[in-house]
Amino acid sequence: MGHSLVSDSYDIAVIGGGVNGCGIARDAAGRGVRVLLLERGDLAGGTSSASTKLIHGGLRYLEHYEFGLVREALGERERLWGIAPHIIHPMRFVLPHVKGLRPRWLLRLGLFLYDHIGGRRALPATEGIDLRRHVAGQALKPGFGPGFVYSDGWVDDARLVVLNARDAADRGATVLTRTEALRLERRDGHWLIHARDQTFRARTVVNAAGPAVLDLLGRAGCVSGRHIRLVRGSHIVVPALFDHDFAYFFQNPDGRIFFALPYEGAFTLIGTTDRDHDGPLTGVRASEEEVAYLCEAASAYFAKPVTPGDVVWRFAGVRPLVDEGSGKPEAATRGYVFDLDREGGAPLLSVFGGKITTYRHLAQEAVDRLRPFLPALKDGEWTADAPLPGGDFPKEELAALIRALATDYPFLDPATLSRIGRAYGTLARSWLGQARDAAALGRDFGHGLSQAEVDYLIDREWAMTAQDIVWRRTKLGLRLSVGQVQALEDYMRERA
Incomplete structure (x- = not known):
């Protein structure tokens, strides 16, 4: 297919x-320059929809x-809650003390720092x-005594x-999904970005390809001295193991940790x-x-054993971690670095x-780095x-917003x-x-998924397939x- 040079040029x-x-x-875009965003699949189609759904300091x-x-992450928690109080909300985490693992003084010291270094x-x-005596102890096996409760945040990541x-x-x-950047070339002080049937022109390019960051550099004819470590993080979802709003932060005997979170009203995410x-x-x-590892880990804590047969959904994402030579995957830094190639x-x-x-x-730091150009x-x-979008209300007032919707749309069920x-x-x-x-x-x-909502997701949120809607825009998957998802797919195909 021949390339047609798009007349628009982007900054x-x-x-x-x-x-x-x-x-x-x-x-x-908010700083007044012309921006193009290209995504080869769906927005949040990879790692960004496969997280543990936490806004946390770590x-x-x-x-x-x-x-x-x-410190940086803790400082961001309340900022993000403030700008997106519909999709981000605080969560209290229960951390049981386990004899033979991290000592209680170390947990207390860590949580003291956590409370005080991040604003x-x-x-x-x-x-x-x-x-x-605590409600969160009722779902656990007998024998747990002292523990701690601390704050972090939950987010609908996608x-x-x-x-x-x-x-x-x-x-x-300009946001274009299902548009893969196949090849990038420098010409006359600009970039030409070749997709399947069109070419885009830009003064600068940001490579935010996540796990494919090195692959994209190759498509641009560039090399990097950086090494990244691709680390897979997997999760399972099972029918609810508890019926309260607390989440759990658990330690494993192997030194690793894992979370068990209340999820979508009737499930537990592990x-x-x-x-x-x-x-x-x-x-x-x-x-x-x-899956077996997560089931075994959860079963060591919860009174009700968790088996692979209980798993109603599993998902995994690949995190592109900066490889600074640490031994274990869990020890690799979650920090970030930038490389600027200005040849x-x-x-x-x-x-x-x-x-x-x-x-x-x-994002702010990345854009700042392009200011000289x-x-x-x-x-x-x-x-x-x-x-x-949608987050322009006080961060403590989500419940009030939902009550107002219930008053105006009484025919919708509470869930x-x-x-x-x-x-x-x-x-909404x-x-x-x-x-x-x-x-x-x-x-x-x-x-509760209506045609009006589906049309909105297609027209305003780039949804193109039933999978985009049931797993990323909503979690109704x-x-x-199977028949309902197929009916949705058929409708979207007809509408297109």
């Missing part, structure tokens, strides 16, 4: 529609003396508890990515593993061995590493206070109202509109039947 082309790429596109990174990373203001502080892309587009960015990954970067799956006058900025919690700060780029930290409020925030009304009954929202695809 920044961001390649990679994960959390870092979408965050960078949003930051740059308590265990203190053991590896990563104080700077923890915690609104989140409640750590407290000691007795699991024999929606965080999509909302950053939506905000970038609202500020003038993860993660840390395994070196050497397979393809698409279709990444949790291995049977990882031939056309800069290429590559992002190595990072984690969801630090995405906004990373883009005179039109405005200065300033604006993303820390500007709400993401659907909660899901909609937590996904769209104030934007943009597609619920003046509806006075369920029929006004069109076809019902099951579990856990509830919809």
Whole structure:
């Protein structure tokens, strides 16, 4: 197919529609430059929708003396909650003390540091508890006594990515999904980015391809002295093991840790593993061995054993960690670094590493690094206070927002109202509109997923397949039947 040169020329082309790429596109678009975002699949189609869904400082990174990373991440928790209070909310984590593992004084010291180095203001502080009397102790095996409860945050990771892309587009960015950058070449001080049937022109390129960062450098004819370590993190989802709002932070005898989180109202999410990954970067799956490992780990704590047969969903993502020669995968840094290749006058900025919690700060730093090459780029930290789409309400008032939706749309059931409020925030009304009954929202695809919502996701959130909707824009894949998903796929195909 012949290439047609797109007449538009961009200041920044961001390649990679994960959390870092979408965050960078949003930051740059808000600073008044022309931005293009290219993603070869769906937004958040890879690692960014396969996280443990936490906005957290990384308590265990203190053991590896990563104080700077923890401080940065802790500082971001309340900022992100403030700009996206619909998809981010605080969560209290229960950390049982286990004899023979980390001593109680070490846990207490770590949690003291965690409470005090990151600018915690609104989140409640750590407290000691007795699991024999605490509600979180009821789901555990007998024998647990002292423990701690501390604060961190939960995030709908895939929606965080999509909302950053939506905000970038609202500020003038061009966002193209299912558009792979096949080859990049420097010409006359610019970049030409060749996709399957069109070519884009840009003054600078940001390589935010995540695990494929080195592959993209190769497509640009560049080499890097950096090494990245690809580490697979796998998770399992099982029917709920407890019916309260606390999450658990557990220690394993092998020195690793894992989480058990309340998930989507009726499930428990357990993860993660840390395994070196050497397979393809698409279709990444949790291995049977990882599933067994997580089941065994959870069964050591919960009164109800967890078996592979209980698993209703498994997912895995590959984290591209900066390889600084640490031995174990779990010891590899979760920090990030940038490489700037400015040969031939056309800069290429590559992002190595990072984690969801630090995405906004990373994005700001990445755009700052391109300032010398883009005179039109405005200065300033604006993303820390500007709400993401739907997040323009006070951060403690999500419950009030959901109650207001219930008043105006009484025909929706409580579970659907909660899901909609937590996904769209104030934007829920943009597609619920003046509806006075369920029929006004069109076809019902099951579990409260209406034609009006599906149309909104196609028109405003780049959804192209049923999988985009049921696993990334919503998490209704856990509830919809195979037939319901097929009906949704058929509708989307007809509508296209």
